[in-house]
Amino acid sequence: MIVFQAIKRFFRKGEFDCDDVANHSSAYLDNELKENKRSAFQAHLSKCGPCQAFVGTLSSTISALSRLPGVNAPSSLKRSLLDRMHRES
Numbered sequence: 546m547i548v549f550q551a552i553k554r555f556f557r558k559g560e561f562d563c564d565d566v567a568n569h570s571s572a573y574l575d576n577e578l579k580e581n582k583r584s585a586f587q588a589h590l591s592k593c594g595p596c597q598a599f600v601g602t603l604s605s606t607i608s609a610l611s612r613l614p615g616v617n618a619p620s621s622l623k624r625s626l627l628d629r630m631h632r633e634s
C-alpha cells in the first residue's frame with residue numbers, strides 16, 4: 546500500500562492539494578501567483594467543491610473586510626474557514 550501512496554504522490558507532484566490551496570489562496574486572490582502555480586491552483590479548484598466554496602467565501606470576506614479601514618483577514622481565519630468547509634462536505 547505504501548508503494549501505491551508513493552506512486553500517487555509522485556504523479557501528484559506539481560498539483561495542489563487542499564492545504565496548498567489554503568496556503569496560496571490569498572496570493573491567488575491578490576493575483577500574486579506565478580503562472581504555473583496559478584494553473585495548478587485553478588486545476589485543483591475545478592475538481593474540489595470545498596475549495597471552490599472556500600475561495601469564494603474568502604474572496605467575498607476579504608472584499609468585505611477591505612472596505613473597513615485598517616482591517617486585514619488573519620490567516621487563522623482563512624484556516625478555520627477551510628477546515629469548516631471540508632467538515633461540512
Ligand SMILES: [Zn+2]
Pocket residue numbers: 562563566589593595596
Ligand atoms: Zn481542495
